[in-house]
Amino acid sequence: MSPRKIQILQQASALMRTKGYASTTVRDIANSLNIEASSLYNHISSKEEILETICASLANQFESGILEINDIYFNAKEKLKMAIESHIRILTQDLNASYVFIHEWRNLGENALNEFVRRRDLYEKEFRDILYLGEKEGTFTDVDEKFVVITILSSLNSTIEWYKPNGQLSPKDVSNKLSDFILNGLLNSQA
């Protein structure tokens, strides 16, 4: 991928984060790079290709992250913590792209959309496997895995709504907070 194309994807992510995919025009993107809209087409084949590239790139990262963790032998609690950490590390690496990934994937064309959903289901399945393991071990309470996985992932994804890359908290700090919340809940166990 050429440096210029990377630059285009970054500008596009930033715009789509605030305006959404559909409301971001190729002229907007071109404008932010101080070139004409038609010049973009020396680097991309269509507007949708931008969205596909952003979404596929993040999907790749999430997928290889969870597969690596589930390939090694660990107990469920450790695996879940690692999965959360991997998810947050990827999310916080490029907030603009993450935002587009999470909120704009519905705008993908039919084929890319089907592929996206397929891969998301796979990712959720890997998380469910961790929960199954935890119940078998007796570490986790009996839960509705499908429900809990969606709830957990939604909690993790909410990070992009408030996280500041140059703020006090490192990605690791954030995943620690989330792991604590997800594992222990709000109630004070001392009381």
Added chain:
Amino acid sequence: MSPRKIQILQQASALMRTKGYASTTVRDIANSLNIEASSLYNHISSKEEILETICASLANQFESGILEINDIYFNAKEKLKMAIESHIRILTQDLNASYVFIHEWRNLGENALNEFVRRRDLYEKEFRDILYLGEKEGTFTDVDEKFVVITILSSLNSTIEWYKPNGQLSPKDVSNKLSDFILNGLLNSQA
């Protein structure tokens, strides 16, 4: 509000849920009602008014729900459970509208957008107050309230991604599951 206008809002919500606000055209909406696009303007003043109406209606419900709960004297645990139940009851009442409310509010015009954010912040503040109370009582662990409220609300909102109105679970069942998850976490306290 005339029955016809309600019908328009319902069709619009359904379309915007799947296609998004920006990609749903007034011709799409008219088409789903078997009328011409221009005929819509006998009932609405603009496309954006549709979005504003949907968002404002839900904001009203959420707001009066939480204010009512926080006005009465209860302990934090009870308040939180009630707030969750209220939130889920409203969300599940009209899934299409809820979906638009949660995912499409960014498309509001400048004024409506500012108002929306203001009201959302107020809603979050009411939730934070419950957490403060819980910590004062010693019921809840010390938490980063701002972080936790966003995380909780994101968990609650994920309900619209999977909930089936004619399925096994009532809204009350769902809020019970969520309350349990949020209060107790995943770890088995017996073990």
Added chain:
DNA sequence: TTGCATAACTAACAAGCGTTAGTTAGTCGA
């Protein structure tokens, strides 16, 4: 020096957008 690749440009297209103007058929209370 020639020739190709890159990355920009101008100009334009066809389609689709939200919206307006003006008209018309049906309904209903006075």
Added chain:
DNA sequence: TCGACTAACTAACGCTTGTTAGTTATGCAA
């Protein structure tokens, strides 16, 4: 029966959209 109201229509406007065609300046490799 009349006049106002409602809710639909046809036709069209001006603008924006993603995209294409053709051109041009620059820089590097043979």
